[in-house]
Amino acid sequence: MSRFKKNIKQWLKAFLLALLTVVVVKSFFFWVYFVPTSSMEKTLLPGDLVFVNKITYGVRLPKTLLTFPLSHQTFPFNHLKSYTALIQLPYFRLFNFNIKRKDVVVFNYPMEDEHPVDHRSFYVKRCVALPGDTLLIKNKKLIVNGEEQLELPTIEFNYNVRTSIALNYDTLLRYQITEGSSLSNDKNWQLTMSDSIKNQLMNKSYINNIRPIQINENAFADYIFPYHPYYKWNVDYYGEIIIPKKGITVQLNKNNIFLYQRIIRKYEKNNLENIGGQFLINGDTTNTYTFKLDYYFMMGDNRHNSSDSRFWGFVPEDHIIGKAETIIFSIDKTKSLLSKYRNERWFKNIE
Numbered sequence: 215m216s217r218f219k220k221n222i223k224q225w226l227k228a229f230l231l232a233l234l235t236v237v238v239v240k241s242f243f244f245w246v247y248f249v250p251t252s253s254m255e256k257t258l259l260p261g262d263l264v265f266v267n268k269i270t271y272g273v274r275l276p277k278t279l280l281t282f283p284l285s286h287q288t289f290p291f292n293h294l295k296s297y298t299a300l301i302q303l304p305y306f307r308l309f310n311f312n313i314k315r316k317d318v319v320v321f322n323y324p325m326e327d328e329h330p331v332d333h334r335s336f337y338v339k340r341c342v343a344l345p346g347d348t349l350l351i352k353n354k355k356l357i358v359n360g361e362e363q364l365e366l367p368t369i370e371f372n373y374n375v376r377t378s379i380a381l382n383y384d385t386l387l388r389y390q391i392t393e394g395s396s397l398s399n400d401k402n403w404q405l406t407m408s409d410s411i412k413n414q415l416m417n418k419s420y421i422n423n424i425r426p427i428q429i430n431e432n433a434f435a436d437y438i439f440p441y442h443p444y445y446k447w448n449v450d451y452y453g454e455i456i457i458p459k460k461g462i463t464v465q466l467n468k469n470n471i472f473l474y475q476r477i478i479r480k481y482e483k484n485n486l487e488n489i490g491g492q493f494l495i496n497g498d499t500t501n502t503y504t505f506k507l508d509y510y511f512m513m514g515d516n517r518h519n520s521s522d523s524r525f526w527g528f529v530p531e532d533h534i535i536g537k538a539e540t541i542i543f544s545i546d547k548t549k550s551l552l553s554k555y556r557n558e559r560w561f562k563n564i565e
Contacts, residue, residue: 244268244536246542254338254515255392260546261556264540267539268535269309272309272310276332278332297333299330305331305532313537318537319512320535340515342358344508345457345458345508347456349453354371366515370407373424377420380399390411394407431451439524460505460506461504466500468491477528539564543555544556
């Protein structure tokens with residue numbers, strides 16, 4: 215064998231070994247995730263590159279075996295599907311599974327039925343309720359198991375703001391307000407901000423008033439899970455609801471079936487028929503169901519601008535990827551090359 219062929223063979227071996235190492239590390243140990251939206255402001259900002267620890271919640275073994283390495287839904291340079299679902303392994307997780315309330319969790323978006331679980335889009339939210347917890351949101355206040363939860367300083371809501379002078383977006387950026395818009399003129403705004411930023415603004419002489427956006431308690435929002443008028447819920451008034459837990463049996467009725475039908479059909483793979491309030495599960499008549507998986511309730515810290523469990527329901531345990539622990543670095547893609555790096559966020563722990 216010529217020297218050239220030996221060198222090619224050695225380079226090929228080194229490349230394959232490096233590729234295998236990256237695939238194993240990404241699949242079993244840790245992963246990095248670019249935050250695309252503002253749903254977790256101010257905890258996470260669009261452009262944050264986040265370190266995700268997959269060991270914390272136990273290692274979820276790959277489900278879809280026939281996948282192009284280091285791809286997700288499509289190949290890196292085109293829009294062709296990069297996997298085939300012909301071979302699907304059952305869900306299995308190594309080691310313990312121990313999510314805590316207020317953890318920032320990365321998971322697969324549960325509503326993408328067109329993809330296998332491990333190829334659904336990546337979401338990052340805060341876990342606010344665990345399996346078996348009772349959750350209630352009342353006038354924006356989060357109540358779990360009858361106790362009002364102490365909100366983190368990063369939690370944001372929307373407010374109507376009236377000023378005596380014209381404001382512009384540069385002024386708002388000085389107060390780290392990145393979301394919102396003028397309503398009728400540049401003295402009347404709807405802005406997204408935390409409680410501390412709201413208090414700073416209230417002390418300014420040019421602020422006439424700041425009023426929280428109010429939603430009536432019984433205002434039914436048809437885009438809020440479970441999308442049924444019996445549950446007159448909205449983003450500020452939600453529940454009371456018990457988070458499904460593995461091994462718990464529930465009585466099914468004509469109303470709560472809307473809470474559980476997606477779990478029964480999609481997440482736990484049963485055939486469910488509802489014939490005039492009479493339920494058939496896998497051909498057997500029944501009025502009960504026992505959950506096979508644990509479920510979690512996730513919410514964004516940007517409470518009025520987050521697509522989360524209030525909109526699409528529970529997150530099954532087999533969709534959990536890992537815990538978001540550290541911001542590795544952060545860039546603001548809206549700014550110029552010299553000013554886009556948010557150096558103060560590099561290597562910042564996520565709380």
